[in-house]
Amino acid sequence: MIKIGIIGGAGYTAGELIRLLINHPDAEIVFINSSSHAGDKITDVHVGLYGETDLVFTNELPLKEVDLLFFCTAHGDTKKFMDTHTVPENVKIIDLSTDYRIRSEGHDFIYGLPELNRRQICKSTHVANPGCFATCIQLGLLPLAKHLMLTNEIHVNAITGSTGAGVKPSDTTHFSWRSDNISIYKPFEHQHLAEIKQSLSQLQHSFQSAINFIPVRGNFSRGIFATIYMDTRIELEEFRRIYEAYYDDHSFTFLTGKSPDLKQVVNTNKCLIHLQKSGNKLLIISIIDNLLKGASGQAVHNMNLLFNLEETVGLHLKPSAF
Numbered sequence: 001m002i003k004i005g006i007i008g009g010a011g012y013t014a015g016e017l018i019r020l021l022i023n024h025p026d027a028e029i030v031f032i033n034s035s036s037h038a039g040d041k042i043t044d045v046h047v048g049l050y051g052e053t054d055l056v057f058t059n060e061l062p063l064k065e066v067d068l069l070f071f072c073t074a075h076g077d078t079k080k081f082m083d084t085h086t087v088p089e090n091v092k093i094i095d096l097s098t099d100y101r102i103r104s105e106g107h108d109f110i111y112g113l114p115e116l117n118r119r120q121i122c123k124s125t126h127v128a129n130p131g132c133f134a135t136c137i138q139l140g141l142l143p144l145a146k147h148l149m150l151t152n153e154i155h156v157n158a159i160t161g162s163t164g165a166g167v168k169p170s171d172t173t174h175f176s177w178r179s180d181n182i183s184i185y186k187p188f189e190h191q192h193l194a195e196i197k198q199s200l201s202q203l204q205h206s207f208q209s210a211i212n213f214i215p216v217r218g219n220f221s222r223g224i225f226a227t228i229y230m231d232t233r234i235e236l237e238e239f240r241r242i243y244e245a246y247y248d249d250h251s252f253t254f255l256t257g258k259s260p261d262l263k264q265v266v267n268t269n270k271c272l273i274h275l276q277k278s279g280n281k282l283l284i285i286s287i288i289d290n291l292l293k294g295a296s297g298q299a300v301h302n303m304n305l306l307f308n309l310e311e312t313v314g315l316h317l318k319p320s321a322f
Helices: 012-022 077-084 114-123 132-146 193-203 236-246 292-306
Strands: 002-007 027-033 068-071 092-095 126-128 154-160 211-217 224-231 253-255 271-278 281-288
Touching (some): 002 012, 012 292, 068 077, 068 292, 114 132, 114 292, 132 193, 132 211, 132 236, 132 292, 236 253, 281 292
Parallel strands (some): 068 092, 092 126, 253 271
Antiparallel strands (some): 154 224, 224 281, 271 281
């Protein structure tokens, strides 16, 4: 049994992580740390878990009692914690913040996108879980990078649900503003671009193409729907062959012949990809659940790899039938 601690247990990603772990046959949650909710029941915050757990938030940090530490902290806080605490060397770490996603001589975290780094993850101790937009967009592009096909400008429009902004209310997450509304933010300069470019360059060393990324706030709670297009003269069937071969031995990413919709992936750890050609333009549709494949589901996938479990254990999740 993998004994687990969670730092920062009150947010959306932590709630989804707890839900997955309490139903995981090989996981036992030892503690869930939250200084603002210490002493409160988990179900006081994550009300969807009523009847499933009696766990209570704590401000204690019994790090020696766990095998694995998840960080569901705000960006910047994981590094602060690592700089001010001594985590036992035998304790593995999966960080869901941005702090260690970019390679650096200053840390040993492996970028935790299994469809890119599965072998390295299996051998690692510290894993940096990818961002949600980054996961969705990279999965749409990795097969092309492997075949050195990213030589033109890449155009991306991706719309995300309100949970992507986190649990803390803001002007752009209140229901009265978000409902029946749509808006863009951080056009061409979203923070996930750095990790996307890093991954594409890992497969295609010559990669220098511009990625014109327009992030969009959607009027729904969860999911990311990304449309990616670029110029190419290569036939569609060749692209389909390349994508099917790349994802053939991966458990959660699938090529679909029909144009997908978000309901097919919400509440699952799947990524669905659809390819189309119109003249010399290739259109790639990539969709995920931002809280699962884009965060906590992928974190559990990484946990399974770290502890040599079958990678789909605890992740046989199904979308709504409607």
